[in-house]
Each structure stands twice: as structure tokens, then as C-alpha cells.
Amino acid sequence: MAILVDRALEDEDEDDTGRSWRGRVSARQRRETAVGWAFMLPDAIGLMIFVVLPIIVALAVAFFSIDGFGQARFVGLDNFVRMGSDPLLVNSLAVTLIYAGCYVPLVFVAGLALALLVQRPFPGIGIVRTLFFLPNVMSLVVIAILWQFMLTDKTGFVPRGLSTVGLGDISWLGNPTYALAAIIMISVWFQAGYQMLLFLGGLGDIPNEYHDAAKLDGAGWWQRLFWITLPLLKPTSFFIAVTSIIGAVTGMQAFDLVFVLTKGGPANSTMTMPFYIYQQAFSYNDYGYAAALTTLLVGVLVLAVGVTFAATKGARFHAE
Numbered sequence: 001m002a003i004l005v006d007r008a009l010e011d012e013d014e015d016d017t018g019r020s021w022r023g024r025v026s027a028r029q030r031r032e033t034a035v036g037w038a039f040m041l042p043d044a045i046g047l048m049i050f051v052v053l054p055i056i057v058a059l060a061v062a063f064f065s066i067d068g069f070g071q072a073r074f075v076g077l078d079n080f081v082r083m084g085s086d087p088l089l090v091n092s093l094a095v096t097l098i099y100a101g102c103y104v105p106l107v108f109v110a111g112l113a114l115a116l117l118v119q120r121p122f123p124g125i126g127i128v129r130t131l132f133f134l135p136n137v138m139s140l141v142v143i144a145i146l147w148q149f150m151l152t153d154k155t156g157f158v159p160r161g162l163s164t165v166g167l168g169d170i171s172w173l174g175n176p177t178y179a180l181a182a183i184i185m186i187s188v189w190f191q192a193g194y195q196m197l198l199f200l201g202g203l204g205d206i207p208n209e210y211h212d213a214a215k216l217d218g219a220g221w222w223q224r225l226f227w228i229t230l231p232l233l234k235p236t237s238f239f240i241a242v243t244s245i246i247g248a249v250t251g252m253q254a255f256d257l258v259f260v261l262t263k264g265g266p267a268n269s270t271m272t273m274p275f276y277i278y279q280q281a282f283s284y285n286d287y288g289y290a291a292a293l294t295t296l297l298v299g300v301l302v303l304a305v306g307v308t309f310a311a312t313k314g315a316r317f318h319a320e
Contacts, residue, residue, distance in 0.1 A: 055298060061291035069285070079292035089293070091268050092276040093300075099184060099272060100248035100304075107188045107244055108237070111195025116225075118196070119203050133193035140190065140252055144260035147186050148173070151261075176269035179262050183270055186261075187253045195240055202236030203229070238312055242305055249301045250274060273297050 062080070065073045083089050118129050135143060150157040151172040159168045172182040206229065214224050230237075248254060255274040258264060264271040264279065277297065281290035 055295075058291040058294045058298075061288060062295050064288045066287040067285050075288065079289045082289060083292065083296065088268065088271065088276065092271045092273050095180065095269070095271050096249060096254070096273045096300075099180065099187075099254065100245060102181075102184045103187050103248045104241065104244045106184065107191050107195055108240060110188055110192040111240065112199050112233075114192055114196040115199030115203055116229075119200065129196075132196055135190050136194045140256035141260055143186070143190055144257050147182075148261055151182060173261055174266055176265075176267045179266060179270050183257050183261060186257055187248075190253060191244075191247070195244075198236060198240055199233070202233045206232045234312075238308070242308055245304050245308065246301065249304060250297060273300075 063074060063076060065071075065075045065078070114132050118125055118132070151159070153159060153171050153174060154168065158172065159170065162168050162170065170178060172178050210228050210232075211224055214228055219227070250273075254272045255278065258270050258272055258275045259278070262270045264275050273293070274297070277290050277293045280286045280293060
């Protein structure tokens with residue numbers, strides 16, 4: 001009987017100890033959760049004020065006709081109906097899609113190529129990496145002005161250089177055939193250094209043992225790239241792809257470069273959606289229609305990012 005009582009007391013002590021330990025763990029988890037939310041709060045407030053709130057305001061303004069001089073009139077869905085008969089909207093959407101469709105893969109490949117080029121240490125590697133990244137720390141307006149001088153017809157640095165191979169007569173910013181291509185290449189040149197840094201971070205997380213084992217099995221450089229490097233870079237590649245899509249559709253390079261270099265021309269060949277929205281709002285004072293266009297642009301962006309998430313199964317790469 002005494003033995004049974006002792007065992008019961010021991011079991012009760014163990015239960016008390018277990019409850020106490022679980023209580024301590026639960027309290028620690030609550031503190032960690034609170035600290036995590038505290039760190040997230042400033043960024044969340046910034047997102048609410050500068051991203052979510054403007055989107056809500058733009059959606060509300062889209063149902064009004066506002067001329068910018070204090071006159072506002074509720075028009076319902078008229079601004080959205082107007083989109084169906086706006087040829088410039090179709091053109092700007094097409095230009096934006098072409099721009100994004102060319103820019104995203106080109107900057108991805110350029111950033112990865114630069115990262116692979118400067119991945120291994122060599123004398124002066126810091127200077128080389130700095131030179132590659134340098135364009136990204138400059139203002140896009142300054143970048144646009146510099147390229148405007150370099151692409152000036154016949155007298156610019158680029159036309160003079162290309163004149164040696166018979167391409168000096170090309171008007172890079174004045175010809176509808178080449179203007180968008182020029183803006184795409186400038187965008188890639190501007191952003192490739194930043195993508196390089198992101199890829200360098202991803203490459204640094206790949207253990208060297210994988211490459212050493214592949215070398216012992218006779219795998220060449222290209223085989224290691226496609227079977228080791230690229231698969232293990234999927235999380236980094238996903239982040240770069242999403243941010244590049246956002247930058248191409250709504251980013252500053254989709255507006256600043258167009259505004260300084262071409263003003264949407266020639267013949268609306270570089271009329272991206274951000275610049276078209278700016279034109280409707282600040283050139284024609286049609287703020288209601290500009291807000292409706294902004295809503296459409298946000299929808300296109302959400303669709304593009306959603307397709308990217310769907311293609312990668314919600315960015316779950318390690319579950320494969």
C-alpha cells in the first residue's frame with residue numbers, strides 16, 4: 001500500500017513538473033511572438049500608410065470624375081467602361097508586357113552571369129564587384145540623362161562606337177523600332193549589379209562539397225550549373241523573379257527612364273502603364289480615370305505574381 005502511495009506521489013510530481021515546463025515554454029513562445037510582432041510593426045505601419053492606403057484611395061477615386069480643381073462627381077463604373085474603348089490603354093498594356101517579358105529574363109541572366117563571374121576570389125575582386133554594383137546606387141534620373149547624351153543621334157558615344165560596324169545611323173531614342181529596346185537594355189544595365197549581389201548570397205549558401213563530389217564523378221561546369229547550382233538557387237531565383245516583375249510593371253525604371261528619355265514616344269512606342277497613368281493624371285487632370293488605370297495595373301501585377309506563385313507551388317522548393 002505504501003508503495004502505491006509513493007508511486008502516486010511521484011506521478012503527481014512528474015505531472016506538476018511537466019505542466020510547469022510546458023508553462024515556461026508557452027510563456028517563452030508568447031514573449032518571442034510579441035518581440036517578433038514588435039519588430040514587424042514599423043514595417044507593417046509603413047506598408048499600410050504608403051501601399052495599402054493609397055491602393056484603397058485609388059480604388060475609391062476611380063468611381064469619381066475629378067479634374068484637380070476641386071470638382072468631383074460620382075460617375076460609378078464609367079471610368080472602367082471607358083477603358084474598353086481606349087486604344088492608348090491597349091497600347092500601353094502591350095508595351096508594359098513587352099518590357100516586362102524582355103526585362104525580367106534578361107536581368108535574371110545578367111545578374112546570375114555577373115555573380116558567377118565574381119564568385120571566386122581573385123585580386124581586385126572588391127573593386128570589380130563595386131563597379132558592377134555602382135550603377136544601382138545612382139539616381140535613375142541621372143542614369144537617364146547620361147544615357148541620353150550617350151545615345152544622341154550621330155554625336156553620342158554609342159552611335160560613334162557603332163559607326164565602325166555600320167550601325168552609326170540608328171536613332172536609338174527617335175526610332176519606334178529601337179526606343180523600347182534601348183530602355184530595356186538601360187534597365188538591365190542599371191539593375192544587374194543589384195541582382196548580382198542577391199545571387200552571390202544564394203551561391204554562398206551552396207556547400208562546396210556538392211561541387212567537389214560532382215567533379216569526382218566527372219561532371220563539367222555546365223553540368224554542375226544545371227544540376228547543382230540552379231536547383232539550389234530556386235529560393236533566390238524566386239525572390240529575384242518576383243521583385244523583377246514588380247519593378248518592371250510598377251517600378252521606377254518603368255517610369256523614370258521613359259519620362260526623361262522619350263516621354264512615351266516616339267509614336268507611343270515606349271508608353272508604359274506607369275507613364276500613361278501619370279499622363280492622364282498630371283497632363284490631362286483626369287484623376288478619376290488615372291485612378292481606374294492604377295486599379296487595373298495593380299490587378300495585372302497581382303495576376304503576374306499569382307501566376308509566379310502558382311508555378312512554384314507557393315514558393316515551396318524544399319518539399320520536392
